[in-house]
Each structure stands twice: as structure tokens, then as C-alpha cells.
Amino acid sequence: MAIKITAPIRIDFCALSDSPPFVDEYGGFTLNVAINYRVSTMIRGGIKTSSKENIPEAGGLGSSGALRVTDLAAQNPELLDNPEKLIRAAWDYANNCVGQRGGWQDECSAVYGGFNLWAYKRNKKTGLIDTKRIEIPKNKVKHLEERLVLVSAGGPSIVRRESSNIHDLIFGPENYEKNIPHLKEINILTKKMAEDLLDCSALDFPELMTKIWAELKALHPTVESENMKILQGKCCQFYSSAKATGAGGDGSCMLFYSAYPTKDSRQELIKKINECNLPGVEVIPFKFEYKGIRREY
Numbered sequence: 001m002a003i004k005i006t007a008p009i010r011i012d013f014c015a016l017s018d019s020p021p022f023v024d025e026y027g028g029f030t031l032n033v034a035i036n037y038r039v040s041t042m043i044r045g046g047i048k049t050s051s052k053e054n055i056p057e058a059g060g061l062g063s064s065g066a067l068r069v070t071d072l073a074a075q076n077p078e079l080l081d082n083p084e085k086l087i088r089a090a091w092d093y094a095n096n097c098v099g100q101r102g103g104w105q106d107e108c109s110a111v112y113g114g115f116n117l118w119a120y121k122r123n124k125k126t127g128l129i130d131t132k133r134i135e136i137p138k139n140k141v142k143h144l145e146e147r148l149v150l151v152s153a154g155g156p157s158i159v160r161r162e163s164s165n166i167h168d169l170i171f172g173p174e175n176y177e178k179n180i181p182h183l184k185e186i187n188i189l190t191k192k193m194a195e196d197l198l199d200c201s202a203l204d205f206p207e208l209m210t211k212i213w214a215e216l217k218a219l220h221p222t223v224e225s226e227n228m229k230i231l232q233g234k235c236c237q238f239y240s241s242a243k244a245t246g247a248g249g250d251g252s253c254m255l256f257y258s259a260y261p262t263k264d265s266r267q268e269l270i271k272k273i274n275e276c277n278l279p280g281v282e283v284i285p286f287k288f289e290y291k292g293i294r295r296e297y
Contacts, residue, residue, distance in 0.1 A: 002044035004041070004042040004296040005042075009039065011033055015245075015247060017103075017187050018030050019103040023129060029120070032105055032115075033144075033289075036287045038054070039063055043075065048075070058152035065106025066110035069090045070110075083292075086293075104118070104131060113289050116135055117133075136194065145288050149256040150256075151255075152253055152281060153253060153254045154280020155250030166220065166222055167247060170223075182219055185211075186212060189212045189215070206241040225250045227281060241257045253284070
């Protein structure tokens, strides 16, 4: 008997305050949406095969976290009935078994799908991180799907990007203490961004996205790659705000919010990005995905 499990990757509008040790001490918030690219794990005849076959090669989209979730669910199908246990098991495996420092949002988004504000807080009784999901309804984010442009920002191909490396720089002993105020501000801005969407105005969304990007860049110079700087400079007239996805860095993606609420303006931004002719830079088409992890057969 064979089993195949798939789960979506995600784009995020803020990141890193869901990572230890900050999340352990202060709690964290992330805002993200699953998109229509799915990783998969299949077990047939006792042989496990994991695949990112149709996943964009760019980083910062949570594909590794999504794959951990499908691997665990394929080997332990009963976890599909206990999403919180599945999320915790996947996060624990990455952080405590493999030793890849990271946050919670990739696993959460892969399991649930959809557009969500996530709150993370240490439970004083159990000592574990509790996750709380606040779903943002489809009708309140449809305009974002029409305004956002996702771009693989390229970068040096000699060293494969690992978000855990950037996490180590940001949360390492030489930088963590000075980064705490920035991470606290990211929490505040993230909640405001979700409130803006829930109020159906989204008038402040681009400004909040810009402020979050400023706080992320302040955490460490490696968050913003050279290609990202070039893209922002050459396309500045065509977008209202931009930021890296995930922890950023070389090989990651950028998310742009087009300057005006028309299809033409979004296409103008895409055209300008393509005209930059930067190695590895590619626009990634996407749709929001409202289905999370699932068993295909």
C-alpha cells in the first residue's frame, strides 16, 4: 500500500520573531499565506521519496519546513488528525535533532494553508510554545493577490542558501541582545498589518510592509542581498513597498507590492523586473492556497 502526502509552501509578510530564543522570552507573531506550490512525500513498498519537483528553486518560501511536515505525516499518518502535534514534531526535529535554528511559521502554514496571523507564546505550565491561529478571510485579502509580485532574487550560486545560517547570525550571542528591540517592533507592526486587513481598509498595508522590511534589514546586513538592492533601485517607481521573504539573504525571494491598484501597474512592475536582466532573477507566478496538508492517496 502506498501513501502520498502534500503540503503548500508560503510567502510571509514578516518573519523571525517566531524564532528562539526571542519567541521563548517574548512571544512572537507572523503573518503569512500559503501559495499554490506543494511539496510531497510518498512511501511505496517501504521506500520513501520526497519531492520539491514543481517548487521554485528560490529560498525563503518555507519549502524545507513543509517537506518536514509531509515526511512526518507520511511515516505517521495518525498525525494528520492532530495538526498541533504534527507542527510541534516537525519543528522539534529541525531545531533539536538536525540543529537547524528556525521559527514556527513554515510548519504552521504547511499544515493549515490559507492566510493567517500566527501568535506564538511559551506556556508556563508545559514549558512548550503554544501556537494560535487567526484566520484572515479570503474576501479581505483578494486585493493582495492582485497587487503582489513574487521574485526570485538570485545571487551567488557557489554556496547554497540556508535560512538557519542567517538565523544563527541574528540570534547568535554577538547580535541577539541588540536585535531584541527590532524583533519587538516587528511584533507590533505584524499585529497592525493583520488589523489593517481585518478592517478591510488595507490603506496602511504598504507602509507597514516597508517598516517591517526596515526592521528586518536592521537585524543583520546579510538579510538584504546585493541583487535585492539592485532590484529595489531599478524598480522604485513601480512599487509601493518590498521586502525579502523568510530570513532573506542570497538566493531568497522578494515580495513587491505594486504601486497602483490596477492590473496594468502590476504588469509594468513585472516588465521592469524582467528588464533588469540579473542572473537568477525570475518572477514567480502564484495564487493563494487555502488547503493545507492533505493525503492524496
